[in-house]
Amino acid sequence: MSTATRVGMLDRKWVTQCALSRICGVCSRPLGRPIAFVGTAEEVGRNAFHLPPLHLECTGSLLDDDHRVVTTAGFEFVRPAKEDLDQSPTFQPNSLL
Numbered sequence: 001m002s003t004a005t006r007v008g009m010l011d012r013k014w015v016t017q018c019a020l021s022r023i024c025g026v027c028s029r030p031l032g033r034p035i036a037f038v039g040t041a042e043e044v045g046r047n048a049f050h051l052p053p054l055h056l057e058c059t060g061s062l063l064d065d066d067h068r069v070v071t072t073a074g075f076e077f078v079r080p081a082k083e084d085l086d087q088s089p090t091f092q093p094n095s096l097l
């Protein structure tokens with residue numbers, strides 16, 4: 001999948017809908033377990049992801065040399081505070097598998 005597609009998945013409304021409805025960012029079907037997140041090394045290091053949650057089987061098209069997958073049983077959806085430099089909501093896996 002291209003960078004443009006990844007950027008499209010970052011649409012704020014879509015990200016929020018995926019978070020609140022617990023649906024997959026790629027196929028929009030309900031999430032089970034594990035829940036997968038795709039992120040850069042920096043996102044993995046911070047445990048804060050920008051792309052919506054995914055089925056593990058839906059991650060393949062988003063992966064490249066700069067992105068890896070983590071799996072979790074659950075996550076927090078964290079909206080930025082006013083003073084945060086990063087004004088995008090993030091997903092923070094809380095039960096890594």
Ligand SMILES: [Zn+2]
Nearest residue numbers: 024027055058
């Ligand atoms: Zn899916």
